[in-house]
Structures are given as C-alpha cells and as structure tokens.
Amino acid sequence: xxxxxxxxxxxxxxxLEDGMYVNLGIGIPTLVANYVGDKDITLQSExxxxxxxxxxxxxxxxxxxxxxxxxxxxxxxxxxxxxxxxSFGMIRGGKIAAAILGAMEVAENGDLANWMxxxxxxxxxxxxxxxxxxxxxxxxxxxxxxKHGDSKVLKECTLPLTGRGVVDRIITNLGVLDVVEGGxxxxxxxxxxxxxxxxxxxxxxxxx
Amino acid sequence: xxKVYDSASEALDGVLSDGMLIAAGGxxxxxxxxxxxxxxxxxxxxxxxxxxxxxxxxxFGLGKLxxxxxxxxxxxxxxxxxxxxxxxxxxxELELEFNPQGTLAERMRAGGCGIPGFYTKTGVGTVIAxxxxxxxxxxxxxxxxxxxxxxxxxxxxxxxDDTGNLVFRKTxxxxxxxxAMCGKICVAEVEExxxxxxxxxxxxxxxxxxxxxxIQGEHEKRIEQRxxxxxxxx
Numbered sequence: 001x002x003x004x005x006x007x008x009x010x011x012x013x014x015x016l017e018d019g020m021y022v023n024l025g026i027g028i029p030t031l032v033a034n035y036v037g038d039k040d041i042t043l044q045s046e047x048x049x050x051x052x053x054x055x056x057x058x059x060x061x062x063x064x065x066x067x068x069x070x071x072x073x074x075x076x077x078x079x080x081x082x083x084x085x086x087s088f089g090m091i092r093g094g095k096i097a098a099a100i101l102g103a104m105e106v107a108e109n110g111d112l113a114n115w116m117x118x119x120x121x122x123x124x125x126x127x128x129x130x131x132x133x134x135x136x137x138x139x140x141x142x143x144x145x146x147k148h149g150d151s152k153v154l155k156e157c158t159l160p161l162t163g164r165g166v167v168d169r170i171i172t173n174l175g176v177l178d179v180v181e182g183g184x185x186x187x188x189x190x191x192x193x194x195x196x197x198x199x200x201x202x203x204x205x206x207x208x
Numbered sequence: 209x210x211k212v213y214d215s216a217s218e219a220l221d222g223v224l225s226d227g228m229l230i231a232a233g234g235x236x237x238x239x240x241x242x243x244x245x246x247x248x249x250x251x252x253x254x255x256x257x258x259x260x261x262x263x264x265x266x267x268f269g270l271g272k273l274x275x276x277x278x279x280x281x282x283x284x285x286x287x288x289x290x291x292x293x294x295x296x297x298x299x300x301e302l303e304l305e306f307n308p309q310g311t312l313a314e315r316m317r318a319g320g321c322g323i324p325g326f327y328t329k330t331g332v333g334t335v336i337a338x339x340x341x342x343x344x345x346x347x348x349x350x351x352x353x354x355x356x357x358x359x360x361x362x363x364x365x366x367x368x369d370d371t372g373n374l375v376f377r378k379t380x381x382x383x384x385x386x387x388a389m390c391g392k393i394c395v396a397e398v399e400e401x402x403x404x405x406x407x408x409x410x411x412x413x414x415x416x417x418x419x420x421x422x423i424q425g426e427h428e429k430r431i432e433q434r435x436x437x438x439x440x441x442x
Contacts, residue, residue, distance in 0.1 A: 046309065047235045047382045058436040063238065063429035064366075064380040070236040070289075071435040081378055083385040083413075084235065084261070085317040088310025092328060111333075122297070123288030129336060130310030133329040164333030 001192045002144075002173035010035040011188075012100050012141045012171050021050065023091070023131055025101035026069045028141045032100055042078065044096055046127040048087045051079035068127065088127065092134040099135040101128065103142045103167075105157045108204035110167040110179040112140065113159035125162060132163035144172035144201045151203040153177065153184065174198050183207040211372045211422050212401060216247035219395045219421040223360055224253040227280075231316055231356060232260035232270065233363035233387040236289070237432045239380030240269045243397045243425045244362040249276055259283040259316065259356050259390075261309060261383050263293050268430055277301070283356070285309040289432065308336060311353050313386050318355035320389025320418070325354045361391025364427070365414070368398040369407050372416030385414045395421040 003011065005028050013035035016022055023044045024032055033043060033054075043052040045067040052067060053074035061072040090096060105113040112132055115125040132138050145151055153170065169187070170177040175198055176188040183205030189198055199206060213219035230248075234240030245264075248256075249272050256279050263282055264271035273279050274292050281303035287293050296302035307315065308330045318326055327350035331337050341352040363384040366377035374396060376384060388394045401424045 064378040070432040084313040085386040124286035126286040127309035129308040
C-alpha cells in the first residue's frame with residue numbers, strides 16, 4: 001500500500017532533528033508539524049515569525065497573526081516577530097536548516113518546479129524561490145504521479161523552474177528518493193510497494 | 209515638525225501624481241494600509257505602479273484600485289487571491305512584474321538604505337534571472353537585483369507617536385518597515401497615536417526618520433483564511 005498524506009507527512013517529520021529551525025510549505029508539508037513528537041523544532045513563517053503555534057480556538061482568531069498561507073495561527077512562548085526583509089535575510093543567509101515543500105515536478109538533477117503552469121492561472125512564486133535557494137536542505141513531499149498517472153519524478157522538468165539543482169530528498173506516496181550524482185537513489189520503499197512499482201512510476205534515472 | 213494629520217486624504221494631499229511608484233506594506237490582507245488605499249481610490253490618481261507583495265482581494269485592499277483601473281503595473285510575488293487581477297492581467301490591461309517574495313522585500317530595504325543593487329542566489333536558472341546580470345562569487349552564480357526607490361510609501365502600523373516612531377503588532381509587521389524605508393515620502397496609518405514619550409525607545413520597530421505623515425483611524429482588518437481548532441471536550 002502506498003503511503004497516504006498523513007503517512008507521507010509522518011515520514012517527512014523523520015527528516016527533522018532536535019533544535020532545527022524549519023519552514024513548512026502549504027499542503028501536505030503543513031501536516032508534518034503534527035508528527036514531530038518530542039523533537040524541539042521551531043517553525044518559521046516567512047511573512048515574519050519564528051515559533052509558529054497551532055490554529056487558534058474558535059473566537060480567538062487574531063487578524064494580525066497569520067502564517068504564510070494567510071491562515072490564522074497562534075504564538076508560542078518562544079515566538080519572535082520581525083519584518084519580511086529580516087525574515088528572508090535568515091532564509092537567504094542559510095539560517096533555516098530545512099524546508100519541506102510540495103512540488104509539481106522534480107528532476108533527477110534536483111531541479112524543482114512548483115509555482116507555475118503556463119496557460120493556466122498564474123499565481124506567483126511567493127517565497128518558494130527564496131526558500132529553495134537559501135535553506136540548508138530542501139525536502140519535497142508530493143504524490144509520485146499526477147492525476148493522469150504520469151510520473152512527477154522526471155529526467156527534466158517541463159514546467160518553469162522554482163530552482164535549479166536545489167532538491168536534496170523526495171518523499172512520495174511510494175517511498176523516499178535522494179538526489180545523487182547521476183540521478184536518483186531509492187532510499188526507502190513505502191510498506192508493500194515493490195522496487196518494480198517504484199521504478200515503473202519513476203521517469204528519472206535511478207542509480208544504485 | 210508636524211507629522212500628524214486628521215485624515216487619510218489630508219495626509220496624501222500634494223503627494224499623489226499620475227504614473228507614480230508607490231510601495232505598499234502588508235502581506236495578504238494582514239497589516240495593509242486600508243485607509244490610505246481608500247483615499248487613493250477617492251483621489252482618482254491613475255497609471256500607478258505599485259510594489260506590494262499581493263494585490264488585496266476582489267473589492268478589498270489594493271483590489272479596490274484594480275476595480276477603478278488606477279493601477280498600470282504591479283510588482284508582486286503572489287496574486288492568487290484576486291479574480292479581477294487575473295482578468296486585467298490576461299487581457300493585457302495590467303502589467304505584472306513577478307518578484308520572489310524575499311527579493312521584493314530586500315529590493316525595498318535596499319532602496320531605503322541607498323543601495324541601488326545587490327546580488328542574490330534567489331531565482332538563478334529560472335525566468336526571474338532572464339535579462340539580469342549574473343556574477344560568480346566563490347564558485348556560485350548570483351543575479352543582480354535593483355533597489356526600489358518609490359515616490360511614496362503607504363504603510364500600516366499598530367501605534368505611532370507624534371514624531372512618527374512606529375510599533376507594529378505580530379505578523380502585521382511583514383512588508384511595512386521595508387516598504388516605509390524605500391519611499392521619498394512615507395505616510396503611515398495606525399490604530400493609535402500616543403503621546404511622545406509613551407513608547408519605549410528600546411522597542412521602536414521603525415524610527416520616525418522614515419515616516420513623514422501619520423494618521424489614526426479605524427481598521428476593518430479582514431481575515432483571509434479563518435482557520436481554527438476544536439477545544440478538547442471537557
């Protein structure tokens with residue numbers, strides 16, 4: 001059985017180490033926060049906050065306190081606030097240990113596309129280009145194939161890039177892949193997924 | 209030194225002109241200068257270029273200036289919440305210059321600091337790098353981005369004193385300080401103007417040197433994505 005969204009998030013949470021400052025993207029990456037357990041992780045919200053807390057209780061929403069997805073959130077005892085230039089200064093400056101992001105396509109050389117589909121609605125890259133260029137480690141969490149069954153793990157991206165050669169690890173519903181010299185390396189298979197199934201769903205070059 | 213004005217329209221008197229570049233603070237609908245935007249709508253000034261991370265939503269925030277077709281060009285990182293924006297952009301009525309969010313913030317900060325350009329890794333190898341100078345430092349490629357020097361800055365803060373010292377609240381700070389810094393004239397709207405001496409000098413987020421005019425007013429502070437969690441059953 002391939003992993004579901006929550007299992008993918010739980011697997012991604014294993015990438016995080018005690019003491020890390022981390023940025024989580026929108027979608028499945030947001031769920032990663034539910035699986036960090038006892039690890040002391042500080043979440044960054046790139047609009048200008050370290051120490052992001054959970055959603056507020058109903059009636060306690062504060063319009064001045066939102067995350068990068070514009071959702072109402074809460075602060076923690078450790079929270080600090082700062083302006084967006086300072087926020088992206090710490091991202092660009094390599095102070096954020098890791099970013100866990102969603103993707104439309106990833107290529108075997110670590111190229112990432114997750115911001116634009118030409119001819120469709122153009123929304124913008126937000127902070128994604130800054131994050132992938134600046135943070136210590138980029139982990140992508142996404143479904144292995146699109147809704148048509150085509151691989152999203154490619155030899156080359158077809159969509160406009162968010163960053164070139166920026167991805168370190170890919171976690172999908174089928175397992176875990178690392179970007180290495182010459183292609184991708186299978187690190188782990190989801191329970192019940194065979195090596196053949198992983199290979200069949202992957203367009204990118206797989207190396208041993 | 210008179211910085212306190214009675215209304216948004218009074219504070220903008222004499223500083224608006226067609227074709228000008230305005231830097232606006234705010235992220236989504238959080239910490240946006242609602243009152244100054246309304247006054248700019250009322251002024252009828254047109255052909256504006258606006259540097260702002262987003263462009264409000266349909267009918268609120270900078271979205272109001274889209275409805276009245278007063279904006280010629282946006283410099284933004286994300287415009288996904290606004291159908292009228294899409295319509296004007298796809299029909300060619302509106303120009304759009306995408307900036308990665310951190311690049312936009314730094315371009316504003318740089319402009320305010322007298323830095324006309326800086327090199328960044330953000331966007332290397334993407335469409336953002338097209339037409340920009342590439343320079344190699346320690347074996348890595350960086351692209352040249354230019355500082356933004358705005359004609360006018362409009363920002364929202366929580367509190368001000370009459371000298372223009374500003375204090376922001378939580379994540380409503382966002383783009384407001386860098387946007388304020390990069391304008392020739394900066395007008396700030398706040399929830400409360402307090403007497404000189406009542407803000408702690410150690411806790412001023414933006415010194416009054418960057419702020420030329422201040423108004424106080426009521427803010428709607430609309431929430432874009434209301435997300436909550438359930439209380440545990442007792």
